[in-house]
Amino acid sequence: MRTFADNDYPSDHKTNWRVIAGLWPYLREFRSRVFVAAACLVVAKLATVATPVALKYIVDYLDKSRGSTLVMWVPILLVVGYGVLRFSGTLFNELRDAIFARVAERAMRRVSLRVFEHLHERELAYHLDRKTGGLARDIERGTNGISFLLRFTLFNIVPTLLEITLVSGILSIAFRPGYVIAIVVAVVVYVLFSIKVTEWRTGFVREANARDNQSNARAMDSLLNYETVKYFNNEAYEAARYDEDLKVWETARLKNRLSLAALNAGQALIIGVTLIVIMSMAVSDVASGTITLGDFTMINAYLLQLFIPLNALGFVYREIRQALVNVERLFGLLGEKSAIVDAPEARDLVTQGATVTFENVSFAYQPNRPILKGVTFEVPAGHKVAVVGASGAGKSTIGRLLFRFFDVGGGRIAIDGQDIRDVTQHSLRAAIGVVPQDTVLFNDTLYQNIAYGRPDATDEEVRQAARLAHLEPFIESLPEGYGTKVGERGLKLSGGEKQRVAIARVILKNPPILLLDEATSSLDSLSEQAILAALKEVSRQRTTLVIAHRLSTIRDADTILVMADGQIAESGSHQQLLAAGGRYAELWSQQHRGDSVEVAHPDDADGTE
Numbered sequence: 001m002r003t004f005a006d007n008d009y010p011s012d013h014k015t016n017w018r019v020i021a022g023l024w025p026y027l028r029e030f031r032s033r034v035f036v037a038a039a040c041l042v043v044a045k046l047a048t049v050a051t052p053v054a055l056k057y058i059v060d061y062l063d064k065s066r067g068s069t070l071v072m073w074v075p076i077l078l079v080v081g082y083g084v085l086r087f088s089g090t091l092f093n094e095l096r097d098a099i100f101a102r103v104a105e106r107a108m109r110r111v112s113l114r115v116f117e118h119l120h121e122r123e124l125a126y127h128l129d130r131k132t133g134g135l136a137r138d139i140e141r142g143t144n145g146i147s148f149l150l151r152f153t154l155f156n157i158v159p160t161l162l163e164i165t166l167v168s169g170i171l172s173i174a175f176r177p178g179y180v181i182a183i184v185v186a187v188v189v190y191v192l193f194s195i196k197v198t199e200w201r202t203g204f205v206r207e208a209n210a211r212d213n214q215s216n217a218r219a220m221d222s223l224l225n226y227e228t229v230k231y232f233n234n235e236a237y238e239a240a241r242y243d244e245d246l247k248v249w250e251t252a253r254l255k256n257r258l259s260l261a262a263l264n265a266g267q268a269l270i271i272g273v274t275l276i277v278i279m280s281m282a283v284s285d286v287a288s289g290t291i292t293l294g295d296f297t298m299i300n301a302y303l304l305q306l307f308i309p310l311n312a313l314g315f316v317y318r319e320i321r322q323a324l325v326n327v328e329r330l331f332g333l334l335g336e337k338s339a340i341v342d343a344p345e346a347r348d349l350v351t352q353g354a355t356v357t358f359e360n361v362s363f364a365y366q367p368n369r370p371i372l373k374g375v376t377f378e379v380p381a382g383h384k385v386a387v388v389g390a391s392g393a394g395k396s397t398i399g400r401l402l403f404r405f406f407d408v409g410g411g412r413i414a415i416d417g418q419d420i421r422d423v424t425q426h427s428l429r430a431a432i433g434v435v436p437q438d439t440v441l442f443n444d445t446l447y448q449n450i451a452y453g454r455p456d457a458t459d460e461e462v463r464q465a466a467r468l469a470h471l472e473p474f475i476e477s478l479p480e481g482y483g484t485k486v487g488e489r490g491l492k493l494s495g496g497e498k499q500r501v502a503i504a505r506v507i508l509k510n511p512p513i514l515l516l517d518e519a520t521s522s523l524d525s526l527s528e529q530a531i532l533a534a535l536k537e538v539s540r541q542r543t544t545l546v547i548a549h550r551l552s553t554i555r556d557a558d559t560i561l562v563m564a565d566g567q568i569a570e571s572g573s574h575q576q577l578l579a580a581g582g583r584y585a586e587l588w589s590q591q592h593r594g595d596s597v598e599v600a601h602p603d604d605a606d607g608t609e
């Protein structure tokens with residue numbers, strides 16, 4: 001996965017506009033809400049701009065009537081109006097927030113769902129490469145960014161511009177041009193300053209984010225490897241490595257903060273100078289009698305009021321820039337295409353018995369390291385074919401290719417004559433039941449984990465599957481039975497128990513093709529015999545591809561393929577291969593040297609991690 005550090009995104013105006021354009025669909029969904037919210041906004045702004053005018057009339061009335069008799073109800077009425085205007089300004093702002101909230105929240109929901117679906121669409125290779133901790137951060141920042149962009153571009157930038165225009169209009173009608181000129185100059189200087197400094201800061205912000213991702217990914221990885229850390233007493237080493245990341249992160253954050261302080265101080269300076277200049281003009285105008293005391297208070301009120309959203313403008317500009325980067329990144333993520341996709345004209349796989357054929361299949365994970373070099377074999381419908389060979393020979397790879405986790409580099413794989421690249425992934429995967437080498441479970445109850453094989457299965461079907469997979473005695477021994485929580489990734493179960501859950505799931509799924517990847521490797525001999533019996537039951541009438549390390553488990557296969565050097569070195573039945581006296585015979589005698597009685601196989605010890 002890419003991070004900010006290794007790929008500095010260009011955020012020119014074109015990409016920014018593309019990001020903003022990408023948000024339109026989310027606004028369109030609630031057109032009337034957006035419209036009402038915009039109306040509330042205009043009312044709020046009009047009230048805000050009118051407030052200082054009310055203040056002016058109060059002051060002028062009081063000033064004029066000094067020494068003469070005062071009609072009390074006039075200023076009181078004005079004060080009430082002043083209060084109502086102030087209140088409306090806030091009220092309508094809150095109203096538009098409340099009305100618009102739905103739009104932003106819904107957008108976040110839609111995007112989160114899309115990201116989730118997208119991640120499940122991606123191919124296995126992508127998921128093997130990704131760093132979960134960093135990815136989670138990117139997604140979180142991206143969805144928050146969308147919400148921010150929706151709220152603030154529409155409801156901060158635009159209304160601030162509206163307010164500045166309205167105030168400038170009022171000032172230019174009421175007073176000499178000096179005021180408007182001074183205000184416009186101040187605003188322009190302020191905005192330019194904010195933008196320039198913010199651009200300078202963007203590098204620091206990105207750096208801080210990249211470091212944040214990195215230290216997070218490191219911490220996650222370390223915690224996921226909790227047991228390994230303990231095995232090697234490496235807590236201090238892990239802490240030191242994490243702290244190294246944190247140190248870089250600390251420096252990046254510090255630069256971020258310091259530059260933020262510089263920006264805020266600069267903005268405050270511009271505001272201060274503007275106040276001095278404009279209020280001096282107002283003081284001299286009051287002294288010379290060109291404007292009233294009421295005008296003076298009004299100008300002061302406008303200045304203070306204008307700089308509130310302007311101050312936020314700096315913040316908003318910063319955040320919008322940041323949000324644009326984050327959302328662009330999220331959209332970039334969504335825009336990446338999966339390497340494994342359905343062909344445009346893909347049909348559903350149709351099976352009749354399900355004969356699996358590999359025709360001269362070659363494959364490599366990395367271009368310079370071929371794993372399979374022209375593998376050809378057939379599993380006739382309803383037959384059982386076993387693949388044996390040394391660890392790393394490419395046995396599991398054959399299963400991954402059949403399941404289309406990867407596409408073949410050369411040759412083809414077909415089921416009942418249909419190339420698996422020409423059928424939908426959904427129908428292909430529906431036809432294959434996999435008992436993987438390492439089963440990972442959901443952090444849920446045993447029941448839920450078994451029922452995952454077919455979520456709509458009845459209670460009885462789930463229990464039946466558990467029984468067939470020889471899980472029942474184990475489950476009954478648990479105080480909470482089927483309701484037992486299995487822990488994150490199923491870590492509270494032994495390797496053998498997890499494998500039996502995997503078998504029960506496949507029994508529920510009931511597919512025409514079975515792919516057993518060392519399905520009994522984590523079992524002791526006794527449960528192995530029981531499970532083999534169960535698997536034999538399940539695999540009857542099904543096309544079965546068994547990958548095995550322990551030869552005793554596949555003696556009964558119709559055909560045994562011996563893998564070596566990325567090719568099939570030998571094939572035949574158990575008896576034929578023994579008689580041939582080749583690799584298989586050698587492996588067999590190695591595994592059975594001196595032990596006529598089968599004991600536990602230390603070489604097949606639980607390999608969960």
Ligand SMILES: Nc1ncnc2c1ncn2[C@@H]1O[C@H](COP(=O)(O)OP(=O)(O)O)[C@@H](O)[C@H]1O
Nearest residue numbers: 128365366371390391392393394395396397398
């Ligand atoms: N995603 C991957 N990327 C790169 N190499 C891989 C990947 N998965 C497996 N390999 C390598 O491919 C070889 C065959 O792996 P595999 O088919 O799992 O072996 P096995 O016969 O033990 O099941 C191994 O050397 C392994 O290191």
Ligand SMILES: [Mg+2]
Nearest residue numbers: 395396397437
């Ligand atoms: Mg394997």
